[in-house]
Amino acid sequence: MPESLKKxxxxxxxxxxxxxxxxARLWFFLLKANSTYVSNFSKQxxxxxxxxxxxxxxxxxxxxxxxxxxxxxxxSRDQDVICVVEDYLDLISIEKLKIFKWQYHVxxxxxxxVNWILPKDLKFQELFEKVKKLKYKEIILxxxxxxEWEATSMYIKENLLNIDINITKLSKWLPNAGYIEYADEITxxxxxxxxx
Ligand SMILES: [Zn+2]
Numbered sequence: 486m487p488e489s490l491k492k493x494x495x496x497x498x499x500x501x502x503x504x505x506x507x508x509a510r511l512w513f514f515l516l517k518a519n520s521t522y523v524s525n526f527s528k529q530x531x532x533x534x535x536x537x538x539x540x541x542x543x544x545x546x547x548x549x550x551x552x553x554x555x556x557x558x559x560x561s562r563d564q565d566v567i568c569v570v571e572d573y574l575d576l577i578s579i580e581k582l583k584i585f586k587w588q589y590h591v592x593x594x595x596x597x598x599v600n601w602i603l604p605k606d607l608k609f610q611e612l613f614e615k616v617k618k619l620k621y622k623e624i625i626l627x628x629x630x631x632x633e634w635e636a637t638s639m640y641i642k643e644n645l646l647n648i649d650i651n652i653t654k655l656s657k658w659l660p661n662a663g664y665i666e667y668a669d670e671i672t673x674x675x676x677x678x679x680x681x
Contacts, residue, residue, distance in 0.1 A: 490516075493515075494512055497511050497512055536548045538552055539552075540553055541553055542554070543556060543557050543591055544590065544591040544592075544608050545576050546573055556580070556588070557588070557589075561586075562586040562587065563586050563587045563588070564588065564619070565587075565622040566587035566588065566621060566622065566623045566624075567589065567590055567615070567619075567621045567623070567624050568585070568588070568589050568590070568625040568627050569624060569625065569626050570589060570592070570627045570665070571592055571594065571629060571634065571637070572591065572593070573591050573593075574666045575629070575666055578673065579677070581670075582674055584674060584677075588621070590608065590611075590612045590615065591608065592609070592612070592637070593607060595607070595631075595634050596633060596636040596637045596640060597633045597636075598636075607637070609641070613644055613645070616645060616648060617648060623651040623653060624651070624652050624653070625654070625680055626638045626641060626652065626654045628654050628655060629665060630664075638654065654680060654681070655676040655677065656675070656676050656678075656680055
């Protein structure tokens with residue numbers, strides 16, 4: 486096997502969720518794909534580290550030069566509601582629904598003392614400052630149903646006790662074992678529509 490091919494397989498197999506057989510299928514696909522696709526693929530891959538940065542407002546991702554993502558800079562969106570998510574993938578899942586046009590805040594973790602993840606490791610202070618300054622009417626805790634998130638939402642509620650804001654969470658439409666990222670569209674829409 487050519488050395489360059491071996492290297493490519495090693496690189497692909499290093500990716501999470503890719504088994505050896507899938508890695509082999511992927512390099513075979515890339516080998517046969519047209520050169521425009523492969524060159525585009527490699528260009529976009531390089532941009533991950535050079536152009537994609539964290540939005541200074543919601544802490545999601547952006548490639549805008551001013552470090553503010555297209556969601557945060559869109560004035561036509563609902564400025565009264567902010568939706569707090571643990572992970573950027575949750576934000577993507579909600580945006581894919583194309584129904585809810587609110588603001589976001591990505592925490593990037595949930596509190597988990599057993600894993601040494603404490604409030605200081607999350608984007609809490611930025612959230613509390615934003616809530617105080619921008620006077621939202623509602624904050625939605627888009628919670629994945631697990632113990633860590635219970636602790637996280639408790640922490641948020643305690644810190645917003647003196648703020649006049651409606652704190653809501655997803656309704657029980659989201660099954661206990663379900664996560665926002667994996668929920669089907671209807672379930673997710675209902676979970677948000679019937680939030681309480
Ligand atoms: Zn943003």
